[in-house]
Amino acid sequence: MASVELQQINKSYGSFQAIANLNLSIEDGSFTVFVGPSGCGKSTLLRMIAGLEKITAGELQIDGRRMNDADPIERGVAMVFQNYALYPHMTVEQNIGFSLRMAGMGKVEIERSVAAAVTTLQIEPLMKRKPAQLSGGQRQRVAIGRAIVRNPAVFLFDEPLSNLDAELRVSMRVEIAKLHRRIGATMIYVTHDQTEAMTLADKIVVMRAGKIEQIGTPDTLYADPDNLFVAGFIGSPRMNFLDGTLGADGLVRLECGAVFRPGPVHAAADITVKLGIRPEHFVGRDDAGGAIDLKVDVVENLGGTRFIYGTANSGQPVIVEDRSETARRPGDTVTAGFPASRALLFGADGQRIRQARRANGIPAE
Ligand SMILES: Nc1ncnc2c1ncn2[C@@H]1O[C@H](COP(=O)(O)OP(=O)(O)OP(=O)(O)O)[C@@H](O)[C@H]1O
Ligand SMILES: [Mg+2]
Incomplete structure (x- = not known):
């Protein structure tokens, strides 16, 4: 050895x-x-x-x-x-x-x-x-x-x-x-x-x-990927990326209309950001830190789970793993919620903007 x-x-x-x-x-x-x-x-x-x-x-x-x-x-x-x-x-x-x-x-x-x-x-x-x-x-x-x-x-x-x-x-x-x-x-x-x-x-x-x-x-x-490249490379289907801004009030506003408050971040205010959220980290509307409305384009049924391929109001594609009992069809509108703890932020340079985090590497809510 x-x-x-x-x-x-x-x-x-x-x-x-x-x-x-x-x-x-x-x-x-x-x-x-x-x-x-x-x-x-x-x-x-x-x-x-x-x-x-x-x-x-x-x-x-x-x-x-x-x-x-x-x-x-x-x-x-x-x-x-x-x-x-x-x-x-x-x-x-x-x-x-x-x-x-x-x-x-x-x-x-x-x-x-x-x-x-x-x-x-x-x-x-x-x-x-x-x-x-x-x-x-x-x-x-x-x-x-x-x-x-x-x-x-x-x-x-x-x-x-x-x-x-x-x-x-x-x-x-x-x-x-x-x-x-x-x-x-x-x-x-x-x-x-x-x-x-x-x-x-x-x-x-x-x-x-x-x-x-x-x-x-x-x-x-x-x-806990360091940058957009690693975030997009690891995970399948790949992480969704949505464009938005981080305001001086600490809120992230996405182009698709979603607004949420991330954990405390070390970044200048009023900057362009990308939000990264994995398909499997979307949740129901209730326990969400933010929510994205999307139009369903295609549903892939894998038996044990389903992936919804949809489009947000901003025109950006979004993939959501759907574990609900409700049948979804192309053309339906779905609201996909996400906890702030699962929302990763990236700056315009592609580098991660880290939020205050717990010991396990997952950002604090
Ligand atoms: N003998 C060579 N002469 C010139 N360029 C080379 C030579 N061997 C490799 N390269 C170049 O070096 C780079 C790295 O090649 P390498 O084979 O290490 O890539 P890789 O990551 O293994 O890709 P793949 O996943 O396609 O196997 C490539 O751009 C390739 O074109
Ligand atoms: Mg090779």
Whole structure:
């Protein structure tokens, strides 16, 4: 096991800066997930930790030792790729044992390591098959098996589940979580999928354009995002944003007509703000700190819950999770209330305007 420390890391491809002055401490044995839009630098960062990409400037330490120029093998890391990268002409058994054979390990010892890995991954019956005879999920297990036998201190996963169908993704996600619990190695995992990030991570690193926007536990990023980008990235369906102003009287007036009093804020009066409220945080009119009238455009019924896609008086779209018994139809008018404690405020610069808060990170009412 090992900690991973990135200090002032930069990566340039010619004049293009893919990673800029990035600092990150990853604790020994933790599960860290990098998320962010396509092209933000997630794979680049992972590949620099793996030793597959040169670090332009800055320092990488693994377990307290500088590793910038170490060979991938010396770093004690193993990477699992999105496309699995299995050898097509080798059986499952040979694929998993390959790196051990290359390292000159004895036959008996290799057999023992491979057997332990296939047991962990429950792929014993597939030992003699070749990759072309496996399903996507089985191939993914083999790819993870190749990493496990190397007994790395740090596992690096680059979107390992993105080629799988929705159901398999969920079950493999659980398998990876179990694997982490069982072997306790440090894991760094890249994904676009914020559900994967929320469910797997001890810490999520939200990236945009080569920089870190926020680092935090899933709960912190969900309840207490630093800025509009993180607020909009974490959560599904995504947070609603409504335009308004914060007046000298401490009231927020939204363009759609809603008025409410947020907790005490540290901000100049009479400024433009955005209100952020998650679809699941709307409540009935009664216990609301504010309320938005909206016209229903579409109702998505998911069985256990429903999402109303509507439009506020201001013309802005609003998504509301509706747990009421009342049937809603397109064209209906619905009043969606929200407690002030769930209303996040953002300034014109996209940064959060924090309200006085309780110890649990949720703003006080
Ligand atoms: N070898 C390269 N030469 C030039 N630019 C590159 C190279 N590799 C990556 N880039 C650029 O660096 C940026 C970061 O790429 P990276 O692959 O890390 O993104 P990513 O966050 O993993 O995206 P995705 O989610 O699409 O996999 C992108 O703009 C990409 O075009
Ligand atoms: Mg990538």
